[in-house]
Amino acid sequence: MWQRIPSGRRAAWSAVAAALVAGLLTVGAAPAPSAAAGPDGVQQGLNALVRPGGVPAALASVQDRTGRSRTYTAGVGDLSTGGKVPNDGQVRIGSNTKTFTAVVVLQLVGEGKVALDEPIETYLPGLVRGDGIDGNRIKVRQLLQHTSGIPDYEGLIEETVLRDRYFEPRELLDLALRHKAEFAPGKGFRYSNTNYVLAGLLVQRVTGRPLPEEIDRRILKPLGLRHTSFPAAGDRTIREAHPKGYRRDAADGQLRDFTELDPSAGWAAGQMISTNTEVNRFFTALLAGRLLPAAQLAEMRTTVPIGDTGAGYGLGIISRPLPCGGVYWGHGGDIPGFESRGGVTEDGRAANVTVTTVPADDAGTRQVESVVEAALCR
Structure with a gap:
């Protein structure tokens, strides 16, 4: 999708x-x-x-x-x-939104607030759990690079539902975590939108601000992207x-x-x-x-x-x-x-x-x- x-x-x-x-x-x-x-x-x-x-x-x-x-x-x-x-x-x-999200995460890395090789558990404790899925074993880098093994929620949502259905980010994550891991962290590549939902939640937890505000403050306004x-x-x-x-x-x-x-x-x-x-x-x-x-x-x-x-x-x-x-x-x-x-x-x-x-x-x-x-x- x-x-x-x-x-x-x-x-x-x-x-x-x-x-x-x-x-x-x-x-x-x-x-x-x-x-x-x-x-x-x-x-x-x-x-x-x-x-x-x-x-x-x-x-x-x-x-x-x-x-x-x-x-x-x-x-x-x-x-x-x-x-x-x-x-x-x-x-x-x-x-293309994923690149904006990744830039904010990497800016936080540059500021010393996030470490790429730190487990996501450090920033979102207790949130990433499932069949073969453990936030203690999944690094921030692996989320951004789609090497985490976390399943994608995208195929679980009917396109026709998108006209009017509002999804909370945690709801999207929960859809994915009902399914078994695709592979052990770092042992493969599988494109998964779920990785970036977690990256967005990471930004919000670390900054204490909504992801859209961070994207606007850190990227859109400095570059003059008014549209x-x-x-x-x-x-x-x-x-x-x-x-x-x-x-x-x-x-x-x-x-x-x-x-x-x-x-x-x-x-x-x-x-x-x-x-x-x-x-x-x-x-x-x-x-x-x-x-x-x-x-x-x-x-x-x-x-x-x-x-x-x-x-x-x-x-x-x-x-x-x-x-x-x-x-x-x-x-x-x-x-x-x-x-x-x-x-x-x-x-x-x-x-x-x-x-x-x-x-x-x-x-x-x-x-x-x-x-x-x-x-x-x-």
């Missing part, structure tokens, strides 16, 4: 991505090309995503190494009215200009408006709202060392393999290989109605793409990722 982490061999870079790279123009060049001149590669990629049978809308923001940004849209922002897709509109960013927010309890809306998000009904295959929902089932793992441009700004600032001391940023970028995909998971951040060489760092996120993919290169190029329904399979997600790769490999 909050992120698609494919398993198995990483698919070869698709022909569509190669075509996109060949067509890319320099990011930040103003103004946008005229219709007569034809669209550039990023626009071609978004147009391919919204082809008949594809997603309703796609939005992108691409930043060059000097920090200049360019935004793109394709498709229809509202299927009922035919309304346009708002330029750089707000979207639900799903599991990024952690929705308050009971807030089902996206407050600024936005495309509508859709969920494909399993029974008849029709797209249903799923824009308004209670995102509390994501909480520290997937509740936030932002824009493509501000997601780029966040990851750029993070990789540039503006949010974390060097020691904690190095810890964050130390990865474990995600199967044999070629990607690696650090402490709330993912390293993915680029088809043109090198890697990019980001996260990505899925939540009913929206899927986002993107990241930042070592030299400061950034791209983020959002579509307004979660693709049905890994092939659809790969096509979204191909637009990101093409933008970064221009």
